[in-house]
Amino acid sequence: MPTLPIIVCVVSRSSGGHYPIESPSAHGPCQCLRTRLSPLLARFSVSVYFSGHDHALFHIDPAALHPRSMRKRSRGGSHFRTALHGVGAGFTVSASIAHQGSCARGLRFHYRGDGHLRALSGGFADASVHKNMLKVSHYDAHGRKLYSHSIMPRATSHGARAAFALVV
DSSP: OOOOOOOEEEETTEEEESSOSSOSSSSOOOHHHHHHHHHHHHHTTOOEEEEOSSOOEEEEOGGGTSOHHHHHTSTTSOSOOSEEEEEOOBTOOOOOOTTHHHHGGGEEEEEOOSGGGGGGOOEEEEEEEETTEEEEEEEETTOOEEEEEEEOOOBOTTSOBOOEEEEO
């Protein structure tokens, strides 16, 4: 019986969960994840965290959210360096900006749909792995690219840079 090659994508230092740590939309930030998950993302030098729940497409740079004094308190630099991407728009995208004020300084992209039919303006994200970076792109329901963000691997606690790799 022939065996099929298994492609495993090893995206070093990426993570995801249903709930967002920070979000500009209806449900907003999750204090429990801010308190409990953010330090773990820092400890393990996670470069990106993907989330859904809010039916929103967004990118937040948390380093811009917090004053330098707060960032310096964490061991080895900021634990607010993990890029946050909301990728759970699916069939419908939320037009809500209910919590935009809580993340406005770090908000780099927020898609709220097209015109009057926002309920039918879904979207999705794609993550492509390259040797020295991870590229996250956000698209509307028609496949038009709305935004892209390149993420470089973060340095590990030992100072070495984690690499992105595609293993076949």
